Amino acid sequence: xxxxxxxxxxxxxxxxRFNQFRQIETDIVMGRVSSGSVSNKAFSLLYQMELxxxxxxxxxxxxxxxxxxxxxxxxxxxxKNLYEKLANSGYKEECNxxxxxxxxxxxxxxxxxxxxxxxxxxxxxxxxxxxxxxxVHVLYYDPIKxx
Numbered sequence: 001x002x003x004x005x006x007x008x009x010x011x012x013x014x015x016x017r018f019n020q021f022r023q024i025e026t027d028i029v030m031g032r033v034s035s036g037s038v039s040n041k042a043f044s045l046l047y048q049m050e051l052x053x054x055x056x057x058x059x060x061x062x063x064x065x066x067x068x069x070x071x072x073x074x075x076x077x078x079x080k081n082l083y084e085k086l087a088n089s090g091y092k093e094e095c096n097x098x099x100x101x102x103x104x105x106x107x108x109x110x111x112x113x114x115x116x117x118x119x120x121x122x123x124x125x126x127x128x129x130x131x132x133x134x135x136v137h138v139l140y141y142d143p144i145k146x147x
Contacts, residue, residue, distance in 0.1 A: 018054035024130055025050075028137040041071040042140050049133065058125040059105055065132035066102035069095055069139055076143035090145030091135075098132055 045068035052061035070082060079085035086092040086099075 013056065014054050017056065018050065020130075021050050021053050021133065024133050025137065028134055029141070041075065042068045042136070045071055046136060046140065049136065053129055053133075058122075058129050061129045062098065062125075062132055063102055063105060065129070065136050066098050068136045069098070072136075072139045072143050089139070089143055091139060094135060095139075098135065101128070 045064055049061050049064040049068060052058070052064055073079075073082065073085040073089055077085045077089045079088045086095055
């Protein structure tokens with residue numbers, strides 16, 4: 001076995017991003033009560049999102065967010081397909097940006113952009129991840145929008 005070397009500061013950066021995720025999660029979840037019919041699959045994907053974000057794997061985090069939303073919808077919202085379930089949930093507009101972004105990463109023609117992004121875009125990607133966290137948590141607790 002070889003020693004893994006992630007470079008100086010990796011653990012500090014990982015912990016800082018992990019704590020950012022947990023703070024966002026705490027702000028959203030504090031005081032909320034689950035309806036009892038939450039998606040176990042979505043819950044496990046939330047954990048994977050957290051690890052991806054903490055590791056700085058922002059594109060993977062966004063893909064996991066999209067997958068977690070699909071898991072919540074598939075288990076908790078009626079409909080024949082994803083588009084119907086999104087419409088029935090009431091979150092179609094809120095989720096559309098993430099669905100489009102995910103599809104461009106997964107099905108796009110320029111795979112290089114997924115693996116290498118300029119440092120100047122990192123803040124934008126981090127903000128997208130944080131927005132996605134919030135969205136996933138909202139759908140996790142309230143898969144059908146009220147009002």
